[in-house]
Structures are given as C-alpha cells and as structure tokens.
Amino acid sequence: MTIYFNGSFMPLEQAKVPVLDRGFIFGDGVYEVIPVYSRHAFRMREHLTRLQHSMDGIQLPNPHSMDAWVAILTELIARNAPEDQYLYLHITRGVAPRDHAFPKPPVAPTVFAMSNPLVHPPAALLHSGVACITATDNRWLRCDIKSIALLPNVLLRQSAVAAGCAEAILIRDDAFLTEGAASNIFVVKDGVLLAPPKDNLMLPGITYDVLLELAAANGIPHQVRRILKAELFAADELLLTSSTREVLAVTTLDGKTVGDGKPGAMFARLHELYQTFKREVMRK
Ligand code: PLP
Numbered sequence: 001m002t003i004y005f006n007g008s009f010m011p012l013e014q015a016k017v018p019v020l021d022r023g024f025i026f027g028d029g030v031y032e033v034i035p036v037y038s039r040h041a042f043r044m045r046e047h048l049t050r051l052q053h054s055m056d057g058i059q060l061p062n063p064h065s066m067d068a069w070v071a072i073l074t075e076l077i078a079r080n081a082p083e084d085q086y087l088y089l090h091i092t093r094g095v096a097p098r099d100h101a102f103p104k105p106p107v108a109p110t111v112f113a114m115s116n117p118l119v120h121p122p123a124a125l126l127h128s129g130v131a132c133i134t135a136t137d138n139r140w141l142r143c144d145i146k147s148i149a150l151l152p153n154v155l156l157r158q159s160a161v162a163a164g165c166a167e168a169i170l171i172r173d174d175a176f177l178t179e180g181a182a183s184n185i186f187v188v189k190d191g192v193l194l195a196p197p198k199d200n201l202m203l204p205g206i207t208y209d210v211l212l213e214l215a216a217a218n219g220i221p222h223q224v225r226r227i228l229k230a231e232l233f234a235a236d237e238l239l240l241t242s243s244t245r246e247v248l249a250v251t252t253l254d255g256k257t258v259g260d261g262k263p264g265a266m267f268a269r270l271h272e273l274y275q276t277f278k279r280e281v282m283r284k
Contacts, residue, residue: 002079004072004113009079012114021110023092026100027149029110030054035118035243036077036085040282042243043206044070050146050204051089057145059102060093063109076115084118086244090148121245126271129251129263130166130240134232135159137170137178137201144200156181167240169232169253172201177227180240184208185250188237188266193222207241214273220266237264247271 005015022028032054034047041047048069055062064072073087090112096103139152160168160181167180177196179185184205187194193215198204215222232238236259238250247270249263 001114001116002076003115004076004111006108006111009075015112017110017112018095020098021092021095022103023090023110023148025098026093027147027151028058029090029092029148030058030060030146031091031148032087032089032146033243034073034087034089036087036115037118037278038083038282039077039085041073041077041087042278042281043210044073046206046209050206051091053144053204054146055091057142058093058147060091060109061106063091063111072113076113080115082115082117084120085115086118087113087115089113092148118244121248125248127263129249129258129267131164131252131255132167132169132180132238132240132250133160133163133165134171134254135168135181136174137172139170141200143178143202144198144204146203153181165252166248167250169238169250171229171232175229177229177232178202179205180242183240183242183245185232186211186239186241187227187231187235188239188264189231189235191221191266193220193239193266193270194227194231195222195224196227197224205241205243207243207246210274210277211239211241211247211270214270214277218269218273220269235259237266239267239270247274 001012002009003012032047032051035042048066092110094107094109096107135156156168169185170178172178179202238258240248240250249267251258251261
C-alpha cells in the first residue's frame, strides 16, 4: 500500500510519526474519508470543503490548496491497486514540546493520506437491514468538526458492537436525535423523509447531502428539522448513511422492530437512486 506522508509517497511501513506529534498527544487534528468508485473520487471537492471547515474550526491553516489536494489524492488513487478505494486524510498540528496551547511559532502540520480497499455493504445486509441501539450523545458541542479525537465515538460504536448491533444512534439531552456514532440518521414517517438540521451537534455528512438532493430532485417529500426522541421510536423506517456504508435500513432499534421489521419503500427508492446517481457521476 502506498501512502502520502508530509510531501512524499511511500510504502505504509516507511511512515513514522514522532511521539510528540500533537495528534498522538492531544488528538489535535482533523480527518476526512472519501470513497472512490472505479478510480473516481466521489464528491472530492465537497469532502475537501468540509476538511477546510474542520481546519478552520480548530484554527489550523490548510497546508494545501484545493487543487493541490486534488492532485495529491489523484496520484494516491493511481498508486494503489483497488478499483474501489476509500481515502483517509489526516492532518495534525505537528510535532512540538507538550503544551496545550498552540506551538509558537507554529510548526509544520503532519499530513497523512492513505488508500484502503472499499468494502461494499454485503447484499444480505441490504435485504435484512441492520440492528442499532440508542445511546446518550455525550460528545462535545462541535460535532460539526471532523476531529481525530474520536474517543466518545469509539466508545459509543463499541457499545453497539458489544450489543451485536451495527451502530449507536445518538440522542442529545434525552430529547432529540443527532446522528450515529459514525453515520447520519434519517427518520421516515407517513411517507416523509425527516433529517436532523446541520448544526454544531452533528457532522454534516456528504452522503446526507446527496440523499436530500436526491429526495428534492425526485419529488420525495422531505423536511429538515429537529427530530424528537419519541419520533425516532415511532418511525415507519430509519435510514443510516455514511460514505462507506452508503444507505442502509435500520430494521431493529433497541431490540424492537422498526416499522414492519423489513427495509421499507423509502429505503428501496433512495438506495436505488443513490446507486444510479453514483453510476452517472462515475461516467462523467
Ligand atoms: N457522522 C459521523 C459522526 C461520522 O463519523 C460520519 C462519517 O464517518 C458521518 C456522520 C457520515 O458522513 P459522510 O456521509 O460524509 O461519510
């Protein structure tokens, strides 16, 4: 596997990060994940725009322009074998003596990007849907930043896995839905697709945006608004989205069936539209 590390391409084994890297010491950095289909990065510029938002959010100057990132990632894709990949980008505030405050003068950021094979959700999962648990959203108040400090998300996802589930669906203040530990969540009620608003309490998902665009373009009734905890439990359907999982139906929540316990009509429609959209984008 060839990776990009601080200006050079190299085998993964060659890249070494000093222990005083602020990513290692403080989790002081941000990241992105970009899916690649048939060697085409999907929504690359949107992902890089979100990366810029994350970097602005932690006051870390972006070491590369949009065009420079595109060039780096295009080469990274070309240097790796799989047709379908996912790119992982990771930028930290660099290596400096341990002190919470930013290094003064600033030091060079640590910049890392790798490509992994993209494993598509198995067909069986598309047919059965996935089981999820709910959990208290105990993260900070800047969940719009794609921070590498993921300990809350790690613990939340692990609680789902320990319960034999695919994801933890997060409820803030015992009152409303925010998102999944590493995904966005939609509720379907009476034929309407409901999405939580993009604010500081959730990551603005790129797949989330695509789903809402597809709903708008295809006359599917949809609303973006706060979704109460009670609405989550009374849903006809629940959908989970992320760059690597695309769109999945959530058919069990806290051990109870969602709707009739099978992936529903809204899932079928949006999943099909998403696949068609992907194919069209890849042809361009
Ligand atoms: N929310 C969180 C917390 C995530 O970590 C992710 C992605 O991994 C998402 C939402 C989905 O975002 P995207 O569709 O851009 O992958």
